[in-house]
Amino acid sequence: MSKLIQMPSKTWLKYKRWDVIKRYQSAASTVNLGNRTLTIETGKLAKFADGAAVIKQGETSVLVTAVTKTLSQPSSFLPLTVDYRLKAAAAGRIPMNYFRRERGPSESEILTSRVIDRSIRPLFPDESSREIQVCCNVLAVDGENDPAILSINAASAAIAVSSVQYQWNGPVGAVRVGYVDDKFVINPLRHELEQSKINLVVTSSKQGIVMLEGGANAVDYDLFKEAIKVGYEESFNIIESIEDLRKSASENKYIPKRLPPRFQDTEIQDAVYRLCNSKLTAVFTDYNHDKFSRDSAVKLIVSGVMNELKDLYLSMTEDDLNQYIQRCIKQIFRESIFTTGKRCDGRSLTQLRNISCSVDVLKPLHGSSLFQRGQTQVLCTMAYDSLDMSLKFGPVAQLISGAKEKNFMLHYEFPAYATNEIGRPGTATARREIGYTRR
Structure with a gap:
């Protein structure tokens, strides 16, 4: 560190972030899951990243990096981005396109990114506003061990050893639970999963279960609950392993202390509550409102309260005051529900x-339906075609899933006009739309 401080280049000092410059201590941790071993390492690859971890099970390995911005920016949501990539080279293949180069993320990669996101996002506190990017790069895949589950654990480890660890209420551990030959199997191999009656992903922290995803094939309700319990207990072994890794990796390594929590001034919170309580309660208990009229009434109240707060707290920015107001709206909304029932x-x-349901609304099509619940509508159409039009999987997708083609496809669209917004029709499919597409 002393050599870095003596560097004369002011330009370098201007752009380099000192909370990222640290001596990585190489460390590794091993955990037994069922009859197989999972290994997590840090400090060998991607040393300039805030946090990096390589996870291995069998011959499958994944590198996950976590990078954060030093300065936080006002935001109404956590600016977290998760990007999962499984390149053809990880399976020893060349991409099957004209240019023989990797293109954009596939449908499966986007779905996996969403699973990782849902596993780590809930553990960041409300006041977190530092932009975070988590990149998951599958280094090698053996076709039997699932890199998606490994990526969740590697992402947890990467954040745990990064400078953002003190802003995160993790780590988390994730396992896939299968049920083969009347026995629970943790992180089943691909051929085992094909015979499994249960396919369940359980992500847990020390506080409890964070995320569940999966399904079952006509199993008893008590058996499914037992599967959740087994996954929850097994995930604790991974959590303990990541905590051991963090302790080992933190030796001789500078990590900044946890930033003081923002938006915790009780005086401002009380002032906002006094100004908003009666007005917002009246809106939330007026059952004649619909979605749009209620939103308009709330915006009008927020505008008036904001003007009053600006006069009371001249040193506060409008973005910071808005954070207090939004927190107050959430509190009053919940209180009104619990008070009135x-x-x-x-x-x-x-x-x-x-809910209203109509079928065969478009006669010339093979099938059509219109469902409406509240003010939300879904128009669905169905088309039959020959088996030649089935979706063909590439070699890498076949290696992971074991399927060569798919003859049922569900395409989800969310146009801008559905929420009374203006958008560009005909643009590329958004990640959100792909995220709702069935596997």
């Missing part, structure tokens, strides 16, 4: 919205 549209806590 009704939702903002007048329904009880156990009452569902009415």
Whole structure:
């Protein structure tokens, strides 16, 4: 570190972030899952990243890096981006396109990115506003061990050894639970998963279960609950392994202390609550409102409260004051529900919205339907075609999934006009639309 401080280049000092310059201590941790071993390493690859981890199980290995911006920016949501990539080279193949180069992320890669995102995002505190990017790069794949599950654990380890660890309530551990030959199997191999009655991904932290995804093939309810319990218990072994890794990697390594929590001034919170409480409660308990009229009423109240707060707290920016207001809206909204026992549209806590269903609404098509619940509509159309039009998988996808083609495809579209917004029709499919596409 002393040599870096003596460097004369002011330009270099201007752009280099000192909270990232640290001596990585190489460390490794091993955990037994079932009858196989999972190894997590850090400090060997991607040393300039805030945090990096390589995870291996069998012959499958994944490198995950976590990079954060030093300065936080005002944001109404956590600016976290997760990008998972499985390149053809990881399977010893060349991409099957004209240019023989990797193109954009595939449907499967985007879905996996969303699973990783859902596993780590809930553990960041509300005041987190530092931009974070998590990149998952599959280095090698053997076709039996699932790189997606490994990526969740590697992402957890990368964040745990990074400078953002003190802003995160992790680590998390993730396992896939299968049920083969009347036995639970942790992280089943591909051929085992094909015979499994349960396919369940369980991500847990020390506080409890964070994320569940999967399904089952006509199994008993108690058996499925037992699968969740088994996955929850097994994930603790991974959590302990990551914590051991963090302790070993933190030796002789500079990591900045946790930043003081933002938006925790009780005086401002109380002032915002006094200004908003009665007005917002009246809106949330007026069951004649629909979505748009309620949103308009809330925006009008927020605008008036913002003007009053600007006069009271001259040193606060509008973005910071808005954070207090949004937190207050959430608090009052929940209080009104628990106090009255009704939702903002007048329904009880156990009452569902009415749903209307119509079929064969477009006669010339093979199939069509229109579903509406509340103010949300879904128009679905179906088309039959020959088996030659089935979706053909490339060699890498075949290696991971074991399937060569798929003759059922569900394409999801979310046009801008669905939420009364302006967008560019005909552009590339958004990640959100792909995220709702069935595997």
